[in-house]
Amino acid sequence: MKKPLLIHNGILIDPSQNLNRGGRLLLDRGVVAAIDPSDEDIPEGCEVIDAAGCLVTPGFVDLGVELREPGFEEDETILSGSHAALAGGYTSILATSSTDPVIDSHGAVEFVRQKATQARGARVHVVGCLSSGRAGKQMAELGLLSEAGAVAFSDAPRAVPSDALLKRALEYCRMLDRPIFDHPEVPEMASGGVMHEGQVSLVLGLKGLPTEAEDLAVARDVRLAEATDGRLHVGPVSTMGAVDMLRRVKSRGVVVTASACPHNLMLNDTEMRSYESRFKVHPPLRSARHVATLCQAVKDKTIDAIQSGHMPRSREKMMNDLDQSPFGISSLETAMATAATALIRTGIMDWIELIDRMSTRPAQIVGLNAGTLGIGRPADVTIIDPNAGWKVEPTRFRSSCISTPLAGMELIGRVKHTIVGGELRFSV
Amino acid sequence: MSVPDLTSYVDRWDRRHLLDLESLTADEITTLLDVAQLLKDATEGCRRKLSLLSGKTCANLFFENSTRTRNSFSLAAKRLGADTVEFGSSGSSTAKGETFADTAKTIEAMGVDWVVTRHSTPGTPNLLARELGCCVLNAGDGPHEHPTQGLLDLLTIRQHRGTLEGLTVALVGDIAHSRTARSNIWGLKKLGAHVIVCGPPTLVSPRWKELGFEVAHHLDAILPRCDVLNLLRIQFERQNARPFPSVHEYAALYAMNATRMRQAKPNILIMAPGPINRGVEITPEVADGPHSVILEQVTNGIAVRMSALYLLSAADDRYAADKKRN
Numbered sequence: 006m007k008k009p010l011l012i013h014n015g016i017l018i019d020p021s022q023n024l025n026r027g028g029r030l031l032l033d034r035g036v037v038a039a040i041d042p043s044d045e046d047i048p049e050g051c052e053v054i055d056a057a058g059c060l061v062t063p064g065f066v067d068l069g070v071e072l073r074e075p076g077f078e079e080d081e082t083i084l085s086g087s088h089a090a091l092a093g094g095y096t097s098i099l100a101t102s103s104t105d106p107v108i109d110s111h112g113a114v115e116f117v118r119q120k121a122t123q124a125r126g127a128r129v130h131v132v133g134c135l136s137s138g139r140a141g142k143q144m145a146e147l148g149l150l151s152e153a154g155a156v157a158f159s160d161a162p163r164a165v166p167s168d169a170l171l172k173r174a175l176e177y178c179r180m181l182d183r184p185i186f187d188h189p190e191v192p193e194m195a196s197g198g199v200m201h202e203g204q205v206s207l208v209l210g211l212k213g214l215p216t217e218a219e220d221l222a223v224a225r226d227v228r229l230a231e232a233t234d235g236r237l238h239v240g241p242v243s244t245m246g247a248v249d250m251l252r253r254v255k256s257r258g259v260v261v262t263a264s265a266c267p268h269n270l271m272l273n274d275t276e277m278r279s280y281e282s283r284f285k286v287h288p289p290l291r292s293a294r295h296v297a298t299l300c301q302a303v304k305d306k307t308i309d310a311i312q313s314g315h316m317p318r319s320r321e322k323m324m325n326d327l328d329q330s331p332f333g334i335s336s337l338e339t340a341m342a343t344a345a346t347a348l349i350r351t352g353i354m355d356w357i358e359l360i361d362r363m364s365t366r367p368a369q370i371v372g373l374n375a376g377t378l379g380i381g382r383p384a385d386v387t388i389i390d391p392n393a394g395w396k397v398e399p400t401r402f403r404s405s406c407i408s409t410p411l412a413g414m415e416l417i418g419r420v421k422h423t424i425v426g427g428e429l430r431f432s433v
Numbered sequence: 434m435s436v437p438d439l440t441s442y443v444d445r446w447d448r449r450h451l452l453d454l455e456s457l458t459a460d461e462i463t464t465l466l467d468v469a470q471l472l473k474d475a476t477e478g479c480r481r482k483l484s485l486l487s488g489k490t491c492a493n494l495f496f497e498n499s500t501r502t503r504n505s506f507s508l509a510a511k512r513l514g515a516d517t518v519e520f521g522s523s524g525s526s527t528a529k530g531e532t533f534a535d536t537a538k539t540i541e542a543m544g545v546d547w548v549v550t551r552h553s554t555p556g557t558p559n560l561l562a563r564e565l566g567c568c569v570l571n572a573g574d575g576p577h578e579h580p581t582q583g584l585l586d587l588l589t590i591r592q593h594r595g596t597l598e599g600l601t602v603a604l605v606g607d608i609a610h611s612r613t614a615r616s617n618i619w620g621l622k623k624l625g626a627h628v629i630v631c632g633p634p635t636l637v638s639p640r641w642k643e644l645g646f647e648v649a650h651h652l653d654a655i656l657p658r659c660d661v662l663n664l665l666r667i668q669f670e671r672q673n674a675r676p677f678p679s680v681h682e683y684a685a686l687y688a689m690n691a692t693r694m695r696q697a698k699p700n701i702l703i704m705a706p707g708p709i710n711r712g713v714e715i716t717p718e719v720a721d722g723p724h725s726v727i728l729e730q731v732t733n734g735i736a737v738r739m740s741a742l743y744l745l746s747a748a749d750d751r752y753a754a755d756k757k758r759n
Contacts, residue, residue: 196673197673203640204640204643204644207638207640207641207644208455208615208644209555209556209577210555210574210575210576210577210578210612210615211555211556211575211577279559280555280556280557280559280560281560321532324532324534325532325533326533326552326554326556326557326560327554327555327556328553328554328575329532329554
């Protein structure tokens, strides 16, 4: 039996209750038992965490993480990935199907869930394949996948290639009440690209990923969401065109959600001048104008959520030239600090807004029982030192992947503790 | 002719790698050209051998096919008394799955002083320069740069006109996929020439304008202003989808032919980096005509490569001496 846990001296931040003040939080029997309990309500033998100077927030929820197991364990396993998530303050992550075999069957969902239970890291939720074999032709058995526990469907990291298939799936999923995630990109227009297409790619002679490849896909996605009244989430997005499209349809009342990755909020395409594969991420680091627009869109909720964009790839795969290296990034452990550095230190947002985009809002998008410190809700809590500056040292990552465009950079905001179901699973 | 005194030039040069022209200063480019000219003269037009670099070894590490550049570098090294060793990608370890960096490190461990590298991916020479202890020369990295090609074009123009300052130079054709263009533009700009990039919009991005170059799509409109035309080869091998309707149409719009020559300045220089597609970018009567300096470019290639090998080596010797002292 887990001991009750009292977190005191911290500042409670919970966007779901608009809570942003000093207070005590009592966790017991795996749930939030009380906010500001009286001394007599605190049970005997209660463990105590002193959160002086820290923020106490609902655990982060990541809408799309590649965990590469089964099939690519050299990149990441469910064990290493779910613990990297904890170190990044995530208590729930959605694992997409970048595996071999892909997650398009009841048994495959079960495999991931069992491995995740054994790993005792962050909670792992399965994003099932939208198409059978992730081949982009026929719908996978979405109803049965849903019964097995899949919380969403996607062909990520690829876009759903067929417009008709996406339309059918959006219609079909209405009865399952599960969202579809689309990674927006027109493959034909992005083929062979390694970086943002712009002035920098022109000078470097590197093949570009044009913004139109993303813009057109977002346009298709939002139009089909509107036409079918289906639940659609697009992301990660990275372009001004995508933001513009989302803003327009949202103002018309179309229900569609979107996410962006923290590195796309902080870094721009000039980083590629070093030619290092650690800057080869997807969506690519765009030009400064896109980055600024994206930050504003996260602020004004055109972009609902921040997702880590974790795409682990082994060292040997990343040691190649830019054409041969895959897109890859280890970002679970830097996501919050990257977002805080890009959005809070710059004065664009405050902490409660950031916690909303990283926890409360993503939980709502999927319908997870998470993203809140509400009484009786799962005791998934992250404790952050908002002022701690730290240097990104990839060799210290818990993730198997050490490739990151942020290596060596100074970030602010450090995860001190991560608590899952009332159990302290990570401390810095 | 005796061995020239290059001391004053060596003092002005401190780079151990030649990766691009974009990052060089006008002074550095001028130094490379001056030394190239001196070495060309001292070797009687790149034909005689000096022993400036004897005991050193130059490795040609080409991951992409090449005949002229590879042989030009080999000859440049040999003319200065260095040994050369050849590696190709087909049949080598990269074909067996080794990364290019590991292949390069293996070759360096055999004790070479320069690695001359060509690769289909931009930036690979930069990665090698970071990984290896020896000098690295870029002999073409995909569509990015080909600095010695840029230098030989500059040298050729300078020999004919004395200076680059104030000249109007048009690069015509497949700018999008051309490393020759990406080296030429920087070199020309730094030395004071007015640069026009000319070709169909699918091969000439309007973004070049933001970088300070003139963008043109109609050769006939700019031709009367040009002092030099550099006719770039259409790189069919790098194009996924054909950027113009047909070769026939391309040639009609951009090929330099006898009719167009009549619109040109009387002393125009016609250049081409080769290999040339006769009938596509240039017709035979122009390629072989009195304005063509295409074969001079080839000879100057050896001169600028001698210059680059020499200057990098001198900087490397100094670097090694400093390291030893500390």
